[in-house]
Amino acid sequence: MKILIVEDEKDLSNSITTYMRNENFICEAVMNYEDAIEKLYLYNYDVVIVDITLPDGNGLELIRELKNNRSRAGIIIISARNALNDKINGLELGADDYLTKPFHLSELNARIKSLIRRRSFDGKNEIVVNELKIDFELLTVHVNDLLLNLTKKEYDLLLYLLMNKNRVISKESIAEHLYGDHIDLVDSFDFLYSHVKNLRKKITDYGGRDYIRTVYGIGYKFALP
């Protein structure tokens, strides 16, 4: 999977590249509109991550260009301007997702994976991790072929952890993923704990292994050996 990152902030671009390389994506980063156009003409990418404000152009133009060339790349906008118009314009032009800075790398990763999943037309809409089987179409989870009775949030939580497997994910990132970021809920961490506890219990009750590790003070990690 190849990803192009168009972001003029070098440090942020580096962070994204580092994180995504660890997910075994092939990452390339450019810092301006001109370079991005050049790369897009030369190579094919599966996902393009675009910052809207670029020093020599507008990210929205880049999206228009991609769509004009009938590119099949998935597009995720990352923008500091959390303006409704930008979001609507971007999505109308054909972008697949929109993230506002500052975002969690784990969130970006989950969005990229979900985008790739939606775009892959090989009919594969489930992932199997040892005894776990997750069906994206039906939103169900099986353990050892037994159907788990999960709430919507527990399902989302498991999927988010799995998308960022072997990664430490902060509690904030999970809370924001589950509850949205305009909610100023401090208590959310407390019941995040009980969420995770319930999820663990449901999986182990059906004979699954306990994959979820608590990382002291920070968050959780879905550990696959």
Added chain:
Amino acid sequence: MIIFTAGGIIFYNIVRTIVIRQITNSLITEKKLIEEQILNSDTIPDFTTIFGHDIEVAIFNRPFRVTQYIGDTIIIKKSDAKSYRYRYLQATGMFRNNMGYYRGYSIKTYKSLSDTQKLILNLFIVIWLALISMLALLSAVNLYISKKLWIPFYTILSQLSKYNINENLHLNLTPSGIREFDQLNRALNAMSERIRADFINLKEFTEDASHEIHTPLAIIKSKIELLFQSENLTKEQLKNIRTIYDAVSRLARLNNSLLLISRIQNQQYPEVKEVMLSSLIEKFLSHFEELIQQKKITIEKNYNVQTTLIINPDLAEILISNLLGNALKHNIQNGTLSIQLDDHELTITNTGKPLDFDPHNLFKRFRKGNHSGDSTGLGLSIVKKIIDPYKFNIEYSTRENIHTLNLRF
């Protein structure tokens, strides 16, 4: 009025003095006439026919010293038994008649003061009435003119008091056609334009600054997330990273909330729709389901399902989620949350610890209790900012650890 009264008294006295002097003079003249008569003819003239008032004249066979005395007296008339004020002159003198004898005489003439007093009083009343009516006329004319003259002033005043810089309109005072007021208009228009430009500039600055802060925050956040992934961190290092991360997250939340407030103030949510409140409340109750279960909160609902609100849909979501989130966040274990929705009213009542600050500050920025942790303290301030342009009203009341927020629309 005081001046008029004082003036009246002074005027009265002056006139009175003049009249009295006049009377005195005429008394003296009379006396001289009588004296002349006596000196020439040695007889008592019949003066009553001449002067028409009381004169007492007597001639004696012995001389008198020459004296003259003028004074006031009161005489009771027999005809109507009333007393009258008189001024009188009493004089004595002596002469030699043509036969060579020295003779004396005494003259006493009176003049009534009552008549003149009446005259003065009448005069006074006439003048007083004339003055008063003149004054009344003058003030009426004055009032009329000033009223007409001040019309443009009051127009400006009402336009100024209606002007609200938050409504993002130009002041545009209407020209009055009067030079001075038009000058005032121009000055005020120019001033309001400057203030408006500064205000807009400031608002834009807030928004731009918020946007600019997003990027460095994103960098910090992403770097910390990468740090988390390091395998060989000590517990102490993890704790420090954790603290930094918390602070950055809080800063990001704060920045987002401030940006939201500044956007609402900049009227960047113009489009409105009819929003069904009950379904919105249901949506967020299910959104907060786990939190409700966690705290074992009992929900009491009493809806008018049909209640709608004409509002921006995005703001409606933020409004309801903030109100419900607030009622849940500050709730206690095993508490209750009651939601009452009528045609023009939404009342949210929740159990919770007592406020440890003045309830008047509840809707102000950064106002939060001691047990609110790292909450931004902007939630209810955002609520207030959302409802203000729609002219809705929100009120807080509390009774025995029960907190009520009442939103009327």
